[in-house]
Structure formats: structure tokens, C-alpha cells
Amino acid sequence: MKKFNIVLALVLGGLVSLSAQAIEQRAWHKDVIGKDCKTCHDNGIKQFPSDQACLQCHDVDDLAEQTARSEEDKWQNPHNNLHYGKDLPCQECHGEHKPKKPLCSNCHTFKFDKHQE
Numbered sequence: 001m002k003k004f005n006i007v008l009a010l011v012l013g014g015l016v017s018l019s020a021q022a023i024e025q026r027a028w029h030k031d032v033i034g035k036d037c038k039t040c041h042d043n044g045i046k047q048f049p050s051d052q053a054c055l056q057c058h059d060v061d062d063l064a065e066q067t068a069r070s071e072e073d074k075w076q077n078p079h080n081n082l083h084y085g086k087d088l089p090c091q092e093c094h095g096e097h098k099p100k101k102p103l104c105s106n107c108h109t110f111k112f113d114k115h116q117e
């Protein structure tokens with residue numbers, strides 16, 4: 001009976017670890033972060049990452065520059081906009097494990113195919 005309990009515990013432990021590893025992750029993050037969830041989930045595994053976790057690797061000024069529009073459309077930049085400047089929380093638009101509908105898409109149409117999710 002004792003051996004059965006040990007085997008059962010090992011099997012269940014293996015299943016839990018497999019289910020945690022089966023979560024979708026973007027290829028570019030998988031290459032850099034691997035499977036260490038705590039790298040991003042600094043507030044706990046079941047919580048969204050903080051902006052500080054994102055900003056360890058991503059620079060908001062670089063992001064604003066990469067998504068900059070013409071001078072005429074400069075406030076159509078999702079990373080530096082009229083409403084929030086550069087202070088919009090990352091999780092409002094970006095989701096690592098499930099695509100999100102960006103907050104701003106209720107009124108604006110941003111065409112950044114690479115980062116639609």
C-alpha cells in the first residue's frame with residue numbers, strides 16, 4: 001500500500017508539472033525565458049505580471065519609437081498616446097497565454113500585425 005501511494009504521488013506530480021508546461025507561450029518569449037514562469041509572474045503564478053516584469057526586457061521608449069506614426073498621427077501610438085502617454089499598463093493590451101482585445105481598439109484601429117495579440 002505504501003508503494004502504491006508513492007507511485008500515485010509521483011504520477012500526480014508528473015501530471016501537474018506537464019499541465020503547467022503545456023501552457024501556450026509566444027515563441028520569442030520561450031526562446032529568452034524558457035519555462036521559468038516566475039521570471040514574468042513576479043506577483044505570483046496566478047496573477048498578471050507587473051509592468052516592472054515586462055520592463056526588465058522591454059524599454060517603453062524603444063517600444064514607442066517602434067510603433068511611432070507620422071507627426072499627423074503621432075497620438076495614434078499605442079505606446080505613447082494622448083490618453084495615457086507611456087503609462088498604460090502592459091496587460092491592458094498584451095496577453096502572453098491568450099490573445100487579448102486591446103483596450104484602445106474600441107475606438108482606434110492600430111495595424112501592427114506582429115503584435116496584434
